[in-house]
Amino acid sequence: MTKSAIEIKNLTKVFISTRRRAIIVPVERKRVEALKSVDLDIPRGRLYGLLGPNGAGKTTLIKILATLVLPTSGTANIMGYDVLGDSSYVRAIIGVCQGNERSIYWKLSARENLVFFGRLYRLTQSEAKERADELLGRMDLLEKADEKAENLSHGMRMKIVFARALIHDPPILLLDEPTQGLDPTFATDLRQYVRDKLKDKTILLTTHYMHEADMLCDRIALINEGEIKSLGTPHELKERVRDYDSLHITLRGAPHLEKIRAIDDVLAATVRERNGVHELVVTAHDGYDLTRRLLNMLHDQGIRVEQFEVKEPTLDDVFLQLTGRRIED
Ligand SMILES: Nc1ncnc2c1ncn2[C@@H]1O[C@H](COP(=O)(O)OP(=O)(O)OP(=O)(O)O)[C@@H](O)[C@H]1O
Ligand SMILES: [Mg+2]
Numbered sequence: 577m578t579k580s581a582i583e584i585k586n587l588t589k590v591f592i593s594t595r596r597r598a599i600i601v602p603v604e605r606k607r608v609e610a611l612k613s614v615d616l617d618i619p620r621g622r623l624y625g626l627l628g629p630n631g632a633g634k635t636t637l638i639k640i641l642a643t644l645v646l647p648t649s650g651t652a653n654i655m656g657y658d659v660l661g662d663s664s665y666v667r668a669i670i671g672v673c674q675g676n677e678r679s680i681y682w683k684l685s686a687r688e689n690l691v692f693f694g695r696l697y698r699l700t701q702s703e704a705k706e707r708a709d710e711l712l713g714r715m716d717l718l719e720k721a722d723e724k725a726e727n728l729s730h731g732m733r734m735k736i737v738f739a740r741a742l743i744h745d746p747p748i749l750l751l752d753e754p755t756q757g758l759d760p761t762f763a764t765d766l767r768q769y770v771r772d773k774l775k776d777k778t779i780l781l782t783t784h785y786m787h788e789a790d791m792l793c794d795r796i797a798l799i800n801e802g803e804i805k806s807l808g809t810p811h812e813l814k815e816r817v818r819d820y821d822s823l824h825i826t827l828r829g830a831p832h833l834e835k836i837r838a839i840d841d842v843l844a845a846t847v848r849e850r851n852g853v854h855e856l857v858v859t860a861h862d863g864y865d866l867t868r869r870l871l872n873m874l875h876d877q878g879i880r881v882e883q884f885e886v887k888e889p890t891l892d893d894v895f896l897q898l899t900g901r902r903i904e905d
Contacts, residue, residue: 577825583651587613587797589648592605618778643725669748673749679737685721698741708743711739793810796813798898816894824886827880829877844859
């Protein structure tokens with residue numbers, strides 16, 4: 577038997593969308609290459625992350641593995657089963673969480689939802705009930721078990737969506753942005769649960785959040801415009817930008833960003849304003865050399881520097897180096 581739990585080879589997906597603006601105008605065809613020759617091998621029991629900006633192709637890859645979208649070319653196998661030829665076997669061994677609270681029934685209670693989906697996976701009524709209560713307990717939702725999903729908060733509904741993916745105890749989990757839109761406490765709970773309680777599962781998780789990928793993933797695939805740009809442990813990826821410095825400067829007053837970007841050696845500069853305080857982040861090859869020139873320029877612009885720090889490179893810096901853009905742009 578193959579050691580890989582998920583094997584993706586040369587996978588391509590082209591979407592052709594059509595639209596007609598008016599009856600007399602011919603149909604317009606738009607071609608989007610959502611995945612370009614993707615290769616990825618995930619060994620059993622590992623948690624891999626797909627990290628990339630909007631439109632990178634993350635959901636498309638998850639949907640192909642979940643047998644919801646057909647690939648244009650290439651192959652994908654899960655535990656040796658082909659997503660095209662053996663799709664019903666694949667469906668039996670995967671749990672999918674699409675980060676969409678509409679994937680449960682709002683008129684059913686939390687428990688009824690889980691029992692219903694458990695029955696679809698051929699659990700007996702008593703097995704499904706037992707498993708539903710076990711998961712509701714783990715999600716801290718037993719008190720709300722008989723409440724209709726429509727009366728629960730968004731975060732609670734997302735916990736049911738997540739529990740739904742686990743109801744048949746599948747060896748493989750496909751999690752598409754599982755913490756998106758959750759309040760920070762729920763998101764932290766869920767991450768801890770994934771990290772501590774699902775160690776024996778093989779998981780592919782997509783996210784926009786760098787700290788989530790950093791904290792959870794054994795390996796991260798950085799994806800941009802349908803291509804995997806780099807694959808490695810969080811540490812390996814960050815090692816690749818070790819010779820970059822990230823300067824974090826807190827300012828009173830808005831800096832002239834274009835002038836900063838025009839300084840030689842500045843690779844990127846971004847600024848965020850919060851309550852009148854501006855957080856300037858500048859990436860450069862040699863932060864020490866740049867510091868003096870940057871502080872002089874800010875002084876000339878009449879801007880007070882409140883705090884100054886040189887930080888370790890983040891996964892966003894790696895992404896910037898590989899693609900010329902930031903993940904969270
Ligand atoms: N059904 C579809 N028809 C046409 N184009 C599509 C379809 N689904 C996705 N696309 C396009 O494919 C590309 C990849 O989309 P995808 O949803 O996989 O990105 P993503 O990485 O999940 O983005 P996000 O972070 O916003 O969720 C995008 O350009 C998107 O517009
Ligand atoms: Mg997506």
